[in-house]
Amino acid sequence: MNDKWSAEQTAAISDVVTRRVTARIGIFFDGTGNNRVNSQIGADCQALIEMNGGQHIKECAGRHVHPGSSYSNDLSNIARLVDLYRLQRVAENDSAGLKVYYPIYVSGAGTTSGGRDSVWPGQSFGRGTTGVICKVENAFRKLETVLKAFPHDNPDCVLEALELDIFGFSRGAASARHLANEILKQRAGMLEPILQSRKVRLSEHFSWRNGSVQLKVIGLFDTVAAIGSFRDMGNTRDASNRRVNLYLPPGCAQQVLHLVARDESRRNFALNSVLPEWPKEIVLPGAHSDIGGGYPPQMEESVLLTRPQSSLVNRDSPCEAAPCWKNAQALLSTMSRDDWIDPLDRQAFLRVQTCESKCYPCRKNLSGMKTIVAAVGMNRQVFGHLSRVSLQVMHALACDEGYLSTRCRTALNFSFLPSSKAFQPA
Structure with missing residues (x-):
């Protein structure tokens, strides 16, 4: 000065x-x-949603539903x-x-x-x-x-x-x-x-x-x-x-x-x-x-425990028929629930998680095929x-x-x- x-x-x-x-x-x-202002707005909106039976509140403008935002x-x-x-x-x-x-x-x-x-x-x-x-x-x-x-x-x-x-x-x-x-x-x-x-x-x-x-x-x-x-x-x-x-x-x-x-x-x-x-x-x-x-303070976590694998299968085939799903299921059978999950968390589980490709192959000889991706996943409560x-x-x-x-x-x-x-x- x-x-x-x-x-x-x-x-x-x-x-x-x-x-x-x-x-x-x-x-x-x-x-x-x-x-902190947005965190409080998000918490207030979530409380209003729960009070109204899960119905969307216009004033909240959906800001509380975006994971990772300052409102959540x-x-x-x-x-x-x-x-x-x-x-x-x-x-x-x-x-x-x-x-x-x-x-x-x-x-x-x-x-x-x-x-x-x-x-x-x-x-x-x-x-x-x-x-x-x-x-x-x-x-x-x-x-x-x-x-x-x-x-x-x-x-x-x-x-x-x-x-x-x-x-x-x-x-x-x-x-x-x-x-x-x-x-x-x-x-x-x-x-x-x-x-x-x-x-x-x-x-x-x-x-x-x-x-x-x-x-x-x-x-x-x-x-x-x-x-x-x-x-x-x-x-x-x-x-x-x-x-x-x-x-x-x-x-x-x-x-x-x-x-x-x-x-x-x-x-x-x-x-x-x-x-x-x-x-x-x-x-x-x-x-x-x-x-x-x-x-x-508390949320449900969904994570993958193994590296995802993919398989190209017939479009009408169930996920369980894909080789990648069978490989993931074999890995799951070797895992002990007690090694991964808190015994007090009765809602937690291990399972094979899959997803299908939304983009189908462009090549004509693959037009009747789809891609399956599979891995072992875990759902649990975290704090x-x-x-x-x-x-x-x-x-x-x-x-x-x-x-x-x-x-x-x-x-x-x-x-x-x-x-x-x-x-x-x-």
């Missing part, structure tokens, strides 16, 4: 301003395809953390002096609250108006709104210091790291124009030189920037994330915490590590969303509760670093697993 202007501004209001306040603000970037996802760990962050608009005195607290939530890449998801290019490449960079710009706009509202809630106060906690999941973690680098640019960054606004009241001591802006806790859930561009032919697997600054230099924050997925397939989901500069990168069991959350472990870990570590949660002094009361009754048939 302009130190000279700050001094003049303070002198002009010194007769009425007597109290100096520290603002601690938490900025939370949700993951790709995660949006559950709340992520970012959405749960922001609800725990302390909100205190009017300055109060604690052991460290007068303070205010604000949480700021930014929806995930590829989503718009109440609007359609941007599969291209937001979710696919992390670009466009719902991409990683634009989400950072959105965060600064929200931060500006908060800082400009401060004088209204605290008419006799000025800002002495600004402390920022930044959290993110997936591409939201990339946004969190990019925002941190914008702060580190100081006068050349996106925060400077906000601080220069005459609607933001700063004390005469507020300056970059005095360290008035500090990064406190940066909490990351499985950073995957995956930025695609024309330069790399849309490749989201490489380390090239053009324009997105992910590097967090030593000492840039009080602490950087990074929880990463041990069991994620990284071929198309490359991890952006914070090592070796920040050693608190903790590997936890699970895939990407087992770390950051967003899976439904999204593993992500609660990562939430607990992040919450505890952040609280150790002074993260201001409404519930730091007591453990979070989350049930990790549902009752075994959930497995019983109705």
Whole structure:
């Protein structure tokens, strides 16, 4: 900020301003395809459907029926953390002096609250108006709104210091790291124009030189920037994330915490590590969303356990006559149900799953044929509760670093697993 202007501004209001306040603000970037507003809309629509005997509700516009959309996802760990962050608009005195607290939530890449998801290019490449960079710009706009509202809630106060906690999941973690680098640019960054606004009241001591802006806790859930561009032919697997600054230099924050997925397939989901500069990168069991959350609490999963095989058979032949079906059935006979399925899940089963080709061969000598594809499949009930472990870990570590949660002094009361009754048939 302009130190000279700050001094003049303070002198002009010194007769009425007597109290100096520290603002601690938490900025939370949700993951790709995660949006807490849309998750709530989807949940409300599903409840309405169930209340109306499964009939479609016009107001829902079918948004709740698309698997993988932001309307069908559950709340992520970012959405749960922001609800725990302390909100205190009017300055109060604690052991460290007068303070205010604000949480700021930014929806995930590829989503718009109440609007359609941007599969291209937001979710696919992390670009466009719902991409990683634009989400950072959105965060600064929200931060500006908060800082400009401060004088209204605290008419006799000025800002002495600004402390920022930044959290993110997936591409939201990339946004969190990019925002941190914008702060580190100081006068050349996106925060400077906000601080220069005459609607933001700063004390005469507020300056970059005095360290008035500090990064406190940066909490990351499985950073995957995956930025695609024309330069790399849309490749989201490489380390090239053009324009997105992910590097967090030593000492840039009080602490950087990074929880990463041990069991994620990284071929198309490359991890952006914070090592070796920040050693608190903790590997936890699970895939990407087992770390950051967003899976439904309970759902039926249908997966293939063997590689699909295909056979060309007469169009009138049953699937069971195809060689591929017989091979899959032979493999199924060697599998033990107890090795694959939880004994409490009485609705789960193994079976041969088949499908027929919708496109028949064009060659005349094959016109009476069809293609059968078969594999051993499994249907079972799965739960999204593993992500609660990562939430607990992040919450505890952040609280150790002074993260201001409404519930730091007591453990979070989350049930990790549902009752075994959930497995019983109705």
